[in-house]
Every structure is written in structure tokens, then in C-alpha cells.
Amino acid sequence: MFARLPLTALRTFESAARLASFKGAAEELCVTPTAVSHQIRALEELLGVSLFERLGRRVSLSADGERLQRSLHGAFLEISRSLESFQPVGRDDSLSLTTTPAFAALWLIPRLGRFYRTHPQIRVRIETSNGLADLQRDASIDLAIRCGFEEFPQLLRFPLMSEHFCAYGTPQLLASLPEAGVELINVAWTTPQVGELPSWEDWNAAIGEDWVAQAARRDYPDEHYALQAAISGQGLVLASSVLASDSVATGLLQPYRSDVTLPGPQYRAVCVPGRERQPAVQAFLRWIEKEAAAD
Incomplete structure (x- = not known):
């Protein structure tokens, strides 16, 4: 049943597809890049489709290549797990x-x-x-x-879990609000997102307090840093309810205007x-x- 399966070519293709590199596949499989190229070409001729788009020295998967890579990854993973089941019991x-x-x-x-x-x-x-x-x-x-x-x-x-965004500050800071001298802590988002994350402009539109628009802002490159800045009393932070949950539970932070929340992703x-x-x-x-x- 499986005698005609081109296992060497399929393993070569899986490596090249995962690494997006014929050279990388050659190094992983301990063969030459020419050998990898020959195996890929033979597999393409067997299937009658192009599996890669050659872009100079770079390669990227074609639509057919992506379809084959998805099925092969799962199949090889199952084989790998089956072999692991024969290893001695008791290992971590x-x-x-x-x-x-x-x-x-x-x-x-x-x-x-x-x-x-x-x-x-x-x-x-x-x-x-x-x-x-x-x-x-x-x-x-x-x-x-x-x-x-x-x-x-x-x-x-x-x-x-789904999150929502709320403004948080220390209990001492919240006791003095609202006042124009409070700074807003902002996250300069670096995480790739398809949709839009809430901003202070969105929160200001929802809360409608004039002092928010006039407040100075401080940018931090990560939510972790922004929350730590808020915990130290530097200002209000617009943060995820998920990430702020432990700080709220321990009393380090409290929500300001908890009735005003903005929806976030899941x-x-x-x-x-x-x-x-x-x-x-x-x-x-x-x-x-x-x-x-x-x-």
C-alpha cells in the first residue's frame, strides 16, 4: 500500500517548507542544497504541481505547497509521537x-x-x-x-477569555482625581493586530471629562512596563482587564470609572x-x- 510513497522527497519537502529555505533543509537533513532541489523537483513532477515559488535565492510556498505542508506536518507529527511512545516510561x-x-x-x-x-x-x-x-x-x-x-x-x-480595557491607578492617585496634573500612561503597541485596540481617545470619548484631553502622556513599549509605571503611582494606565487582574486583586491598582470599559479582543x-x-x-x-x- 505504501511502497510507492516518496518518503525521502516528502521529508525533504516538509523540512524546506517549514524552514522556508532549501539551504536550511539541507543543513537539517545533512545533505547538499542540490540534493534538496532534486528531491523537490522530483516531487513536483510526480504531483504535477509547483510546490514552491522561486524568488532568486529565496523560496516561498505556492498554494499547493501550503496545502501539502499542512497535511504533512500533522502526519509526521503523528509518526513522531507514535515512535516516542516506545521510549522508556518514566521520562519527564x-x-x-x-x-x-x-x-x-x-x-x-x-x-x-x-x-x-x-x-x-x-x-x-x-x-x-x-x-x-x-x-x-x-x-x-x-x-x-x-x-x-x-x-x-x-x-x-x-x-x-475575553478582555475589556479600563483605566487603572493606585488608590492614592484615584483619591485625587479628577485633576489636570495627572499623567496618562500609554502603550506604544508593538504586538501585531488585525483589529484596532482601544486608545485614550476612545476612552475620553466614552467618559467625556475635559481634563483627560489635556493630560500629559507617557509612552511605554509594553503593557508590563505600563502597568508597573501605574503601580508606582506615575499616572493612569489604560490596560487589559486580564493583565491588570492580579494587581487589582491585591489592591495595588483600582479601576477609575469602572462603569466605563472598552471591548478588547479574546x-x-x-x-x-x-x-x-x-x-x-x-x-x-x-x-x-x-x-x-x-x-
């Missing part, structure tokens, strides 16, 4: 995830101890970046936790189809969905 399980620095520091890390207490055998490796990781190309990442308006049609999506966990069946990923998804529901 692990998973790797990527998320934003702010979500990791302000929400995930403070709660992760509860996961380790119930799953001491699982190791979680966290990578942080404000850029979006391409899970279909980077096989080293099992799971991504993101907040945004993207649909991620090629990935499995697990809704976690936090979701996403993964390549097939990864959700990995035991460590299954356990983590069950745990984080329970934590999100509790919030």
Missing part, C-alpha cells in the same frame, strides 16, 4: 509554548505553580515575543497563547492540528481553560 514529559512577555509575566507565571502542583512530571518551556510565531513552520513550539482579532484558520483554536490558545493529542498539551489545555474560567 514536556511542552513548549509561546506568548507575549506581558501575558507571561502578569497572568501565566503567577498561576503556573498550580499547574506544576497537579502535574509535577510535566516541564513547560516558555518563549516570549510580541511577534507572532509561525507554528506551521516552527515544529519546536507546541502551543501559542495570543490575544488578537486573528482567526488562525489553519490552526486549532481554544478560547480562553485570548486563545492555538496549535497545529494533532498537537492537542499530545498528553502534556492536553493536560495544559485543560488546566489553562479552568484557570481562564475562574477569572
